[in-house]
Amino acid sequence: MPIELDIGTLAQSLAYFIAAYTIVTLSLNLEAGFTGIPNFGKHLFVAAGAFVVASIGNRLSAYIVSVLYKDEILKLIQEDPLLSKRITEADIGSLWSMYADPLGNRDLDRIMDKFFAQHPELGILLFILILILAVAIGGLLGLLISYPALRLRGEYLAILLLAAAEMVVMAIGYYWKPLVGGTTGLFLPRYLAVFGQKVILGVTVLLILAAVAMYLYAQRIANSPAGRMMRAVRDDELAAASLGKDIAKVRRDVIIISSAMAALAGALIAIHTGSVVSTHYQRFSWTFIPWAMMIVGGVANNSGVVVGVAIIMILQKFVDIVKPMLAPVVPFDPVWLYQIGLGLVIILMLYMRPQGIIPEKPSRTVNFEEIFEDVLEDKVEDEQAKKMIREGRATP
Amino acid sequence: MAGQSTLYAMAVVALIIGIAIGYFAGAGNVTTTTVTQTQVQTETQIQTVTTTVVAGEGEVVTVTKTLPVTTTVTQTQTVQGQAPAAGLSGEVKIGVLLPLTGDLASYGEAARAAALLAEQDINAWLQAAGAPFTVKMVIEDTQTDPTVAQQKFDTLAAQGIKFMLGPMTSAEVSALKERADTQQILLISPSSTAPQLAIPDDFVFRFCPTDLIQGPAIAKVMQADGVEVVVALVRADDWGRGLIESSKEAFLEMVPNGVVEVIEYDPKNPNFAQQVAQLNDLVTKYMGEGKKVGVLLISFNEAVQVFQQADQYDTLKQVRWYGSDGTALLSEIVNDPVAGKFAAQVKFINPIFAAAKSNKYEDVNKRLTEELGRVPDTYAFAVYDAAWVVTLALMAVGDYDSVKVKEILPTTARIFYGTTGEIVLNEAGDRAFADYALWEVVETSPGQYEWVNVGMYKYASNSIEWYTG
Amino acid sequence: MVLNVQLFLDTMAYASVLGLLSMSLTLTYIVSRVPNFAHATFAAIGSYMVLIVVWLLGIYKTGPSWGVYYASLPLSFIVVGAVALLQYLIVLRPLAKKGISIDGLMIATLGIDIILVGLLNISADFLEEIFQQSPDKDLRKLVTYPRSGYLSSYEPTIMGVTASSILGPLLLVVSTVGFYLFLTRTKFGTAMRAAIENPQLAETLGINVNLVYSISWFIAGGLAGIAGVIMVMTTKLNPTMGWLLIVSVFAGSIVGGLGSLFWGAVGGLLIGFLEQFGVYYTQIILGALTGETVSLGNYRQVFSLGAIVVMLLVAPQGLASLNWGKILSRLGLRR
Structure with a gap:
C-alpha cells in the first residue's frame, strides 16, 4: 500500500512536538540529569503553565477588554444573533466571571475571538503578559516545591512530586470547575489573531524559537561555574558542601528555573491547542515520555536531550505510519506494539548505553569517581564486594 | 569549546528550522481561492406550551407540548480555501x-x-x-x-x-x-456530548444527541412513574456531569417540588462501597419521609459493580432504578447472575437514542x-x-x-x-433531536435475564409510548 | 448511621488488598531499594489467573464455588511470583549491577509496567478469542466486553457475607504473622534478615545473598498475586486494573514508611479505610455542617494522594518511625 505524505503537515507536526518536548525535557534534564533531583511530577509544572493561561489569563483578558473596550464588546454581542439573546448589557461588567461556566466560556470565547480579530495588537500584548505570568507562577510553584525537595532525597522526593502532580492535575484540575472548567476544560481566546488562519503554524514557530532559546540558556548554565556546581552537588553532596558550596541554594535555583521552563512550554502548548483540559497533561505524556527521551538521548547533556526528543518523536511517527502494514504480519492487535516497544527501548537503552546516545561530557576537573573505580578495580577482587562498596553499603 | 555533541544538536535545530521555513515557502505556493458563501444559520429553540383542559366533571388535564421554533439568519461569509483538487478517484x-x-x-x-x-x-x-x-x-x-x-x-x-x-x-x-x-x-x-462544544459554523459535527435531549427523556420516564425524589449516582466526567445537569433541570421543571440529590464517583474508581453506602443513606432518609424515591444511575459498565454492591442493601431493592444510554443494552448486566437479578428486581429502565x-x-x-x-x-x-x-x-x-x-x-x-x-x-x-427507546431488564426464565424494549420516548411530543405485552 | 456494617465488610476486602500489596511492595523496596511501579500490575496478572481457573475448572457453568479460591490462590502465587522473580533477575539486578541510578531503575520499572500491561492485553484478546469461538453459551458470556469481565459472581458466601470480605483480612493477617514467624523462628528467615540488613556481613557468614534476594522477590510477587485474587472479587477485571490501585498502594507503603513489612500492611489497610470510611464520614460531617448532601466520592484519590504528601512532609520515615510509646503516654493512654 503506497503511502502519500504531505511533508509540510508532517514537518509542522513534528516541529511542534519536538519543540514542546525539547523545552520540557531540557528542564527535566537540568533537575534530574545535572542536579540529581528526580522529578517524577514534571506534568504538574507543564500543566501549571497551561492552567495559568486558562484560569488567570482568560479572566484577566476578559476583564481588561470589557473595561477598556466596553462599547465595542457590547456592539459585538448585539451584532451576533446567538449571543445577543444570552448576554445583555448588564452582564458586561462581570464578563470575566462567565469562565466558571462551560457554556459561558463558549460564548465568551466567541466574543473574544472576534474582538482580537479586530485588535490583533492588543491580543499580542495580552499574550505576552499572560506568558510572563505563566512563567512567573511556574517559578513560584518551583520555589514552593523546593522546600520539601531540600529535605527529602531520592525516591521519597520522586514519589512526593508524582503524588502532588497527580493530585493537582488529575484530581483537582479534573473535578474542580473554577480552575480550568473541570472535566470538559476551557477554550482560550485566539490571542494571536495576527497569524490569521495560520495560527497553529505561528505558535509552532514561537515554540521553536522558545526551544532554541531554552537550549542556548541550558547550555550556558551547564558550561558555567554554576553548572559544575550542580554536578558536584549531584555526584557528592558532602564533598560539595565541604568545599563551601551552598547546596540548598543550588538545588532551589535549579528547581525554580526548570519549573519556569516547563510552565513556559505548558503555556505555549495551551495557546497552540486553543483550549485547556487537565487530561491533556497526563503523567504518561508529560513525565514518562520526557524521562524516556532524556535516557535515550543523554543524561546531563543538553544536546543529547535534543537528539533523544527527535529520535522518540520521529520513531513514533514512523511506527504510526507503518503500523497498518504490520497489521497482517503480527498475530495481535498492532496498537500494543508501540507501548511494548517503548518499554523495551528504555530498558535496553539503560542496559546497553545508560549514558544515552550522547554521553555527558567529561568535566575538565579530576573525576573522583574514575579514581575511585580504578582503585576499586585494583584492590578488590570479588564482584559482590565491589558492588557493595559502590553502593556505600560496605567500606573497603 | 563547541564539542561534537553541540554540533549534533545544532544540526537537529537547523533541521527543524529548515523544515519550518520549507513549510512557509511551500505554503506560499499553494493557490488559495476566496469563496464567498451565503450561509444560513438556523437557531432552533424549544418552547414549552402548557394548556389546561377541563375534561369531564371537574377533572383537569394538563397537556404539555414542546414546539421547536426556528429562526433563520442569513450571513455572508468569506471562506479561504485551497484550490479544488481533482475529482474523486x-x-x-x-x-x-x-x-x-x-x-x-x-x-x-x-x-x-x-x-x-x-x-x-x-x-x-x-x-x-x-x-x-x-x-x-x-x-x-x-x-x-x-x-x-x-x-x-x-x-x-x-x-x-x-x-x-x-x-x-x-x-x-x-x-x-x-x-x-x-x-x-x-x-x-460519534459520542461527544458536552454542551459547550455546540458551536455554530465550526468543523466539528456530532452525530449523537447532546445531553440537552437525553436529559428530558430520562426525566420524563421518572416523572411518569410518579417519582418525587431522585437520588443520582453519577460518573464524574464530561458525559456524566452534562447528563445529570440536563436531567436535573428537566426533572425539576416537570416536578416543581421534586428533589434531586447527586453522588459523584471517579471514573477510575476501583470500588463502589462508599458511594453505594451513601446512596443507601439518602434513599433510606427520603423513604422515611414518605416520599417516592427513584435511583438514577448514570454510568458505563461499572453498573455491574454498583449492582453487586447495592444487592447487599435491602432498601435499595425497594425503589426503581433508572439508567441512561451508558448502561442501555449492556450485555454484562444481564450476563452477571447477581447484577442481572438485581437489575430485574429494581426494573432497571434505560433510554437509548433509537436506532x-x-x-x-x-x-x-x-x-x-x-x-x-x-x-x-x-x-x-x-x-x-x-x-x-x-x-x-x-x-x-x-x-x-x-x-x-x-x-x-x-x-x-x-x-x-x-x-x-x-x-x-x-x-x-x-x-437536533432523537427518539429514545426504553429498555428494561426482565427475567425471561428463571436465572435468565434479558433486555426488553418496553417503550419509546417521543421527542417531538415529549411523551412516552409504552409497548404492552 | 454510626457504623455502616455493609460498608465495613466491603471495605475490609478492599483494604486488605491494599494491605497485601503495600506489604509486598515494601518487601521489594527493602531488598532492591527501588519503588516498583509495576507492582499493582502484578496483582492484575493474579486476577487473570482467577479467570483462567473459572474457565478451566468449569466454574462458569456450576456457579459460586470454593474451588475458585482453592485453585487460584496457589496458581496466582506461583505465576506472579515467577513474573516478579524474572523482573528482578532479568531487568533490575543486571541494571543495578551496572550502577544505574535509582531514578533509572524507577523508569525501568515503569517500562516493565507498560510492557506487562501490553502483554496482558494481548493475552486477554487471545482468551477472549477462545471464549467467543466456543460452542458453549455460558463460556461466551464469561468475558462480555473487550478484555474485561466480572468474576465476583463466582465466589461463595459465608453466612450471607461474600467470602472476599472474610478471606481478605484473614490472608493479610496470616501472611503478616507468617512472615514474622518465618523471619524470627526459622533459620532461613534469620539468614534473610541478615542478608537484608547487612549483605556484606551475611556474605562473609556464608549466606547466599543473591538467593535470599531472589526468594524475597518471588514471595513479594506471590503476595501481590494473592492480592489480585481478592482484588478481582471487588472490582472489574481489566488489564489496566492495576493502574487504578497503584496510587493507593504507594500511599500505603509510604504511610508505613517503606521500611517495615508490618507497617506496610498497616499503611495499606489505613489507606483502604481512609478512601472508604474517611470519605464517607467527611461527607456526613460536612453534610451536617452545611445542611446539604455532600458528595466527595470523586475526590477519593485526593485522600490517598494527600496522605502521601502529608506523610512525606511530616514524617518521611512513615508511621514506623513515630515514637508510639511517647505518643501514647502523651495521650494519657499509657504511663
Missing part, C-alpha cells in the same frame, strides 16, 4: 480516531468494527454503481489522551486526510478543535454482533452512519473538499435514513 481516505487502548477501549473497539463494516458496505455499493473510487478507513488509537489524539490527528492530516470520524471524548474534541478549524479538517464525533428498530438497524446490528460477539453500543451505529453521510456528501460535491462537504453535510444527513434513524443536525452541527 482511487482510494479516498477517511480517518478514524478512536480509543483502542485506555479507559474507553471497549467503545473504541465496537466503533472500529462499525467503521470497518461501513467501509465494506460503502465499497460494495460504490462498486455496484461503477464509481471511480473506493473509501479506505485509516484507524488510529488516541488512548483517550488529548496529547496522543493531537499526534494521531497530525499523522492522519499528513496523509492528506480531510475527514475524520471521532474522537470519542469531549476533552479530545476540544484539544483538536483549533487544528480542525484552521486546517479545515472535518471531525465527526428506530428499522430493518437497516437490525441488519447492521446482526453483523456487528457477529463481528464483536456482543451487542454493540449506539456510538458504533453513529460511526457507521457518519461514514455513509461523509461518503454521500463527497459524491455530491464530487471533490475531496472539506469546506464544500461541511456546507452540505447537514442536508445530506437530513435525507439519509441511518441505522440511528433520522439524522437532523442543529445549527451547531449536533444531532
